[in-house]
Amino acid sequence: MAKSIDNESFEFNYKKLEKIMQKLESELDETSLDELMKNYQEGLKLINICRKKLKEAELKIEKINSEYNN
Amino acid sequence: MENNTPVSISELTKRLKSVVEYEFKFVFAEGEISNFKLHSPKGNMYFVLKDDSSSINAVMWNTQNTKLNFQPKDGLKVIIKGRITIWDARGTYQIDVWEMMQSGLGDLQLAFEKLKEKLKSEGLFDESHKKPLPQFPKNVAIITSETGAVIKDFIRVSEKRFPLINLILIPAAMQGEGAAKTVINALKTANNPDLKIDVICIARGGGSIEDLWEFNNENLAREIFKSEVPVVSAIGHETDFTIADFVADKRAPTPSAAAEIILPDKNDYLERLNRFQYLINNLGIRKINNLTSNLTYIQNNYFFRKPLDTLNNFKINLDEFEDELLKLPVTKINNLNTELNYIEKIFFNLSPENNLKRGYSIIKKGDEYISSAKKLNLFDKITIKFKDGSKDAEVTK
Numbered sequence: 001m002a003k004s005i006d007n008e009s010f011e012f013n014y015k016k017l018e019k020i021m022q023k024l025e026s027e028l029d030e031t032s033l034d035e036l037m038k039n040y041q042e043g044l045k046l047i048n049i050c051r052k053k054l055k056e057a058e059l060k061i062e063k064i065n066s067e068y069n070n
Numbered sequence: 071m072e073n074n075t076p077v078s079i080s081e082l083t084k085r086l087k088s089v090v091e092y093e094f095k096f097v098f099a100e101g102e103i104s105n106f107k108l109h110s111p112k113g114n115m116y117f118v119l120k121d122d123s124s125s126i127n128a129v130m131w132n133t134q135n136t137k138l139n140f141q142p143k144d145g146l147k148v149i150i151k152g153r154i155t156i157w158d159a160r161g162t163y164q165i166d167v168w169e170m171m172q173s174g175l176g177d178l179q180l181a182f183e184k185l186k187e188k189l190k191s192e193g194l195f196d197e198s199h200k201k202p203l204p205q206f207p208k209n210v211a212i213i214t215s216e217t218g219a220v221i222k223d224f225i226r227v228s229e230k231r232f233p234l235i236n237l238i239l240i241p242a243a244m245q246g247e248g249a250a251k252t253v254i255n256a257l258k259t260a261n262n263p264d265l266k267i268d269v270i271c272i273a274r275g276g277g278s279i280e281d282l283w284e285f286n287n288e289n290l291a292r293e294i295f296k297s298e299v300p301v302v303s304a305i306g307h308e309t310d311f312t313i314a315d316f317v318a319d320k321r322a323p324t325p326s327a328a329a330e331i332i333l334p335d336k337n338d339y340l341e342r343l344n345r346f347q348y349l350i351n352n353l354g355i356r357k358i359n360n361l362t363s364n365l366t367y368i369q370n371n372y373f374f375r376k377p378l379d380t381l382n383n384f385k386i387n388l389d390e391f392e393d394e395l396l397k398l399p400v401t402k403i404n405n406l407n408t409e410l411n412y413i414e415k416i417f418f419n420l421s422p423e424n425n426l427k428r429g430y431s432i433i434k435k436g437d438e439y440i441s442s443a444k445k446l447n448l449f450d451k452i453t454i455k456f457k458d459g460s461k462d463a464e465v466t467k
Contacts, residue, residue, distance in 0.1 A: 014339070017346060028356065033357065033361065040350055044350065047350075054340055059229045060236045061237045061239065062237075062238055063216075063239045064259060066240060066255040067255075067259050
């Protein structure tokens with residue numbers, strides 16, 4: 001049934017990215033260099049995924065007739 | 071005005087003004103709009119109200135006309151409430167309009183107001199019932215006519231704004247008798263949980279009040295209220311308000327505006343991603359800078375620098391000492407030795423141990439050496455140290 005994988009993964013990835021950014025910004029001093037590098041790479045990956053999704057997405061259109069017409 | 075002295079025009083106008091404005095401080099009139107002008111940017115409306123044989127200038131200020139639920143235009147018959155004012159500078163009079171309604175639709179308007187009041191008192195319009203719209207909708211249902219500009223506009227805006235959605239068109243009749251029923255059916259369909267619809271938009275373009283009348287249907291209003299999925303209404307133009315608009319979770323002034331309200335903006339998010347990228351790079355650089363300066367700080371710390379400094383100082387002293395030594399002849403060194411022995415002896419003679427041997431004793435209170443009688447009080451415990459041991463004692467006097 002109606003389900004947009006693209007959109008779901010955009011929201012999922014974007015929210016994940018937002019969380020990483022918030023954490024990095026607020027806890028930079030407590031973050032170890034290792035952790036930072038891991039988050040940095042993850043963040044860049046998510047940025048690219050989200051950007052790609054926004055740029056390449058194509059609107060899906062469908063039509064459903066009312067079930068209740070009688 | 072009995073005497074022969076003429077009055078000034080200002081005086082005359084003032085008197086006219088006081089008579090006319092007092093007499094016509096409330097007017098309730100019906101007429102046709104002509105020569106309508108919307109004065110931008112302030113938004114004051116200037117027009118003429120007329121019938122077959124007479125006309126009066128009228129003005130509706132921007133403070134009043136924002137409440138209008140229709141767009142005034144030439145030829146429209148209206149009923150107004152207001153007052154007559156005189157404009158001193160020109161000697162003209164005009165109606166200052168407070169309220170204006172379209173005439174000729176009295177019954178419909180009355181029915182509308184009645185239903186609006188009824189549903190309002192039942193709480194159908196309450197803010198507390200308004201459901202929030204999702205940040206990232208996935209499945210967006212649009213209930214509108216299958217043909218026409220609305221669906222095309224909505225698709226166009228969606229493609230531009232946020233094409234990451236499934237747009238689901240549920241066709242319904244948007245005007246004419248029975249239209250409300252088809253919209254109700256479409257709403258029921260959109261609420262089918264299998265469809266996983268995140269938000270519903272009911273949209274139609276502008277039209278006359280009769281065209282939009284189906285959206286003042288009570289059953290439709292209740293169906294919108296019942297909808298589990300948030301409903302955005304976009305019916306007619308900005309100035310058209312229907313019952314459906316009041317009960318919807320969100321009202322959009324036009325169908326295109328509805329798409330903008332429902333969908334996040336792709337460009338906005340691309341911009342955010344750019345900012346994130348800039349920020350994450352910055353954070354990386356900041357962390358490395360922090361760590362580097364921490365390291366430098368630690369390196370420069372006293373604890374790390376002190377041993378090195380001490381060692382260096384020691385080295386310098388040693389070098390100097392060596393130089394001094396090398397300068398001295400051998401006899402001088404021997405003399406120095408004798409001198410050292412002598413100094414050692416003096417120190418020994420001055421030491422407390424030596425004094426004890428000579429018969430003196432030392433008094434201590436706790437760890438404190440007592441060198442004055444003033445330092446001792448009655449019953450203080452003291453220790454007296456002799457050359458051959460110590461005894462504890464107490465001060466008795």
